[in-house]
Amino acid sequence: MGWLPSRLPPRRSSATLLAWAYAVLVVYASLYPFGPWTWPPGLSARDLVGLPWPKYWGGFDVQANLLGYLPLGLLLFAAAVRSGRGLVAALLIGLALPPALSFLMESLQYFLPRRVPSLVDWLLNAGGAAAGVLLGLVLYLPGGLTRWQARREHWFVPHSAGALALLALWPMGLLFPAPVPLGLGQVLPRLQELAASALEDTPWALQWEPGPLPDAPPLPPGLEGITIALGLLAPCVLALSVARPGWQRLALVFGAAALGVLSTALSTALNFGPQHAWAWLTVSSWPGLALGLGLACILCAFSRRACAAWGLVAVCALIALVSEAPSDPYLAQSLQGWEQGRFISFYGLAQWIGWLWPFAVLAWLLALLAHRDT
Incomplete structure (x- = not known):
């Protein structure tokens, strides 16, 4: 051997x-x-030990x-x-x-x-x-x-497995279209809707409108660009918080930017057709991408602990801005086709990853900052 x-x-x-x-x-x-x-009619407990041969596939x-x-x-x-x-x-x-x-x-x-x-x-x-x-x-x-x-x-430094796993999941979260390109984490309006539904017709019923309405005005171009910048900055600071000093930090930043752009293009192509894959690159998207990439390059010179601290600020701001972004009625109509099709289970999981990914990053960065030897 x-x-x-x-x-x-x-x-x-x-x-x-x-x-x-x-x-x-x-x-x-x-x-x-x-x-x-439900318990299938005519199924006995003994039948559970075997699987049937399908009639067609x-x-x-x-x-x-x-x-x-x-x-x-x-x-x-x-x-x-x-x-x-x-x-x-x-x-x-x-x-x-x-x-x-x-x-x-x-x-x-x-x-x-x-x-x-x-x-x-x-x-x-x-x-x-x-x-x-x-x-x-x-x-x-x-x-x-x-x-x-x-x-x-x-x-990467030791004990970086959690950050690397989150970075690997980030492109999957982008496959479910976000209200703003790269804008993951719009789960707070859904939690408000769930709370409003659970407390309906009770003395504790919520008195505010839960979440942005589909016909609400979109974010101003400036805020949309900042949201895109923060959406790109979030995975970059996560990578920088576990990356060793050196030229490879710049490689990680540009690699994350390329991965985010390609994943967003793939998501747009899946929903609106291949001919619209790059339609999300608007006058707000280009400055946002440039701003996020520029800030990430500057942070390459910072310590891991400083990158983690700035990452907390960036991710919190991202969640706050994305929560105010309205949903897209054209996107909702497109998603009905997915819900009636064969990809709904995968697509639903991608949605959950997109909702929860920023919060998992917050937890990771907080745990990293809690260690004095960072």
Whole structure:
């Protein structure tokens, strides 16, 4: 076995956090719309141990089930290796856990009238996870994971797994269209609507209008540009708060800007058609992007602790401005097509990530500033 790369030293890895996040995605996509839960007529408890062979399936279902579990197998294998487990243990974890999760999800679909359990889906999920493990093995044998660890240690300080996981989730949050380009975190109006609905017809009923109305005037161009700048600045300061000093800080800033622009273009293309992919680049967007990129470049010269402190200011301001932005009636009409289509489970999860991502960044930056050795 001398041809195998040496076991990596145990260390908290962003692959572990991403594996948990992706498992949540799988559960969300498998059980949406989470009701109504009913016991199927004629189903006995003994029938739950097996899955039926479907009467029909389409090409999209085959691709979605096969590719959907591939990242989970890869992430579990990488997380096991990075945590210090041996190759055999990592292979068993990557090959056993995804099929077990898939079988549980398919079995629970018996109780959801809008979902159909399928043995083919389970086989495809298991095959996709195995392909992910194989991909991880291909990267592991020539020392690819070892080189990735060395590269990560060169670019980032220890204990940066949480920040890297949040940075990896940021593009997914951008796939659900924001009220302002790069403007994630518009969850406060939804919480107000939920509170108003829960307290309706009670002595504690809310006396204000919950959240911006669809026909409310849009943000002035200046505020819209500032919101876009803050939306770009948020991931940049998160990366700078865990980045080592050096030229790589500028590379991270420009990489985040390119990723944000491309993710927003992809989101616009998915909703309004490929011909409108760059329609969001308006007279307010260009100055906002330039301002956010310029501020991020200036912060490259600051300490990690200072970047984290400025990050708290930027993210709080982003949440405040995005909460005042009105919803887009054309966007709402476009989303009805998604809600009636096959991507609603994925799209709903992207929406939740977009809503909660800034608050997770706030929690991470606060925890970082709480450590005196930052």
